[in-house]
Amino acid sequence: MIIYIVVGGLLTASLLSLLFKNRVVGAAASIIAHGLGLIGAVALCLRVASDGDYIPSLFTLVDPLSALTVLIISIVGLAASVYAAPYLDREVSKGIIGPKRFRQYFGLVNLFMACMLLSVTAAHPIAAWIFLEATTLSTAFLISFYDRPSTIEAAWKYLIINSTGLLLGFFGALLFFSATSRSGLDGFVTWQSLLQQAQSIDPGVVKVAFVFVLVGFGTKVGLAPMHAWKPDAYSKSPAPVGALLSGALLPVALVTILKFKVITDTAVGGAFSSHLLMVLGVLSLLIAAFSILTIRNYKRMMGYSSIEHAGLMALGFAFGGLGAFAAILHLIYHSLIKAGLFFTAGNLRLSFHSAKIKNVSGALKVVPVTAGLFMLLFLAATGLPPFGIFMSELYIFGAGLKQYPIVTIVALLAVALVFVGFFRQVSAVLFGDPPEGAQDAKSNKWLLIPPIVLLSLVLVFSFYLPPPLLDLINEAVRRYDL
Structure with missing residues (x-):
């Protein structure tokens, strides 16, 4: 019943946000719901780690990979909720949005969170698709x-591309069903x-079905060439929404692909799905590079960074073995790091009133704490030691060099190119003389606490993984690496 209690809390918070005109009620209810959700997620992970799959009903299944994803969603969701309250309050005070918009945000975001949790824990593939479509x-x-015209355009692009992609994924799922009925x-x-x-199952049908599934749900992940919505959506949405899209939604869609992948590998062998994942992984890396x-635009830049990391995770699961283990680690690190980056980007937006890199410079002078966090999270995202992504990338490339040296070398060069581009853009933001009108947005400590906590978690997990978390990762690798 744990997952139902968590989802019920989020839906209750969503209703409170929409019904009460006092925006403090909605924000407080959301933070409480997410806090209780994180407690429930930890309890769920401990239960699955010790007792195996959690099946509270015919409609719900929580295996090790699903439990890990629920934990990621809950951590990022709580951090985004804590951050969103002062962030949106600042925008209300500046007249950028109205109080009603503030309440609508928490109503929609809690619904979004509930749908992600229901999707990743659904026992039925079509139910997983329904809730993912609801997101x-x-x-x-x-x-x-x-x-604004630009945000409406980004939303329509997101809606059309993702709906079309998920429709293809739905068709792929139906093909699996048709094969099993025979x-x-x-x-x-x-x-x-x-x-x-x-x-x-007929191997030919399975291959066609998985192609549709990979293209369809890969659209939600943001794998190239289905990535076109991602930079626009990330750059035009509020900072906490970008954090949720990258840190929470991406894992949900990727896990859905992996659940179909293990079925495909059992039916036709692992080479077919691995080669497809390799192609999309390398293509994603090259496009991002x-x-x-x-x-x-530094928020748009983070959209391409997520495309890069989605490509790296696809390669890890394609290589298998140590690569699959590293890909799950990478999934955890990326979610925490990218959420933190979006929070610091939101602080920069509040201080410099722009997301365009040409209008932002000298951040270390104007907002030293935010700029310092932004720099550390950038180093973490690009895979420099001592951050965990350094080791996960090392393991992925190590696994790939043994089997696919040419593919791995191309991926390494793309990652190096991403670092060069990222460093060039981030340097322009951090250094130089600040423009006129730039203001320090550090007066509210709650704008700094979420990225600090997420960065601290990344550092802890880079050196130490709690035994239950490590058990879940190992069991997930065993099940999803055939």
């Missing part, structure tokens, strides 16, 4: 939050029943 509707309004599997089809019948050199 598209709620986040479309969050992306167009500022109600093999004698009827009734309520779950992930477990699909896996049990995988060896009796060449795009990031010409970026002129």
Whole structure:
């Protein structure tokens, strides 16, 4: 019942946010709901780590990878909720948004969080698709939050591309179902029943089905060439929404692909899905590498950074073994780091009144704490030691060099190019003389606490993984690396 209590709390907070005109009520209810959700997520992880899969009903299944994803969603969600309250309050005080918009934000974001949790814990593939599609509707309004022509355009692009992609993913899921019905599997089809019948499914149908699934759900992940919505959505949405899109939604969509991948690998062997993931992974890295050199918006830059990391995770799961273990670690590190980066980017936006790099300089002089956090999180995101992404990338490339040296070398060069582009853009933001009108936005400590906490978690997890967390990762690798 843990997951139902958590989802119920989020839905209650969503209603309170919309019903009460006092915006403090909605913000407080959201923070409390997310706090209780994190406690529930930790309890869920401990239970799955000790007792195995958690199946409270016919409709819910929490395996080790799902439990890890619930934990990631809960951590990023709580941090985003704590950050959003003072961030949006500052925008209300500046007249950028009205009090009603403030309340609508928490109503929509809590609905978004509930849908992600229901999707990743759904026992039925179609239920997972339904709730993932529901996230598209709620986040479309969050992306167009500022109600400007550019934000509305970004929201429509996000809505059309993702809805089309998920429609293809739905068709792929139906193909899996049609193949299992011919093999004698009827009734309520779950992930477990699909896996049990995988060896009796027609291999040709499975291959076609997985292609649709990978393209469809890969659109939500932001893998190239289905990535076009991502830079626009990240750059035009409020900072905490960007944090949730990158830190929480990406893992949910990726985990859904992996659940179909393990069924495909059982039916036709691992080479087919691995080669597809390799192609999309390398393509994502190359597009991110060449795009990031010409970026002129630091929030848009983080969109291409997420495309790069999605490509790295795809490669890790394609390489398998140590690569799959590293990909799950990378998933955890990336979610925490990218959420923190969006929070610091939000602080820069409040101080410099612009997300364009040409209008932002001398951040270390204007907002030294925010700029320092931004720099550390940038170093973490680009994989420099001592941060954990350094080791996860090292493991991914180490696993790849043994099997696919050419692919791995191309990926290494792309990652190096991303670092050069990222360093060039971040240096322009941090150093130089600040423009006129730049103001220190550090007066509210709650704008600094979330990125500090997330960065601290990254550092802790870089050197020490709690035994239950490590057990979940190892068990997830065992199940999803055939």
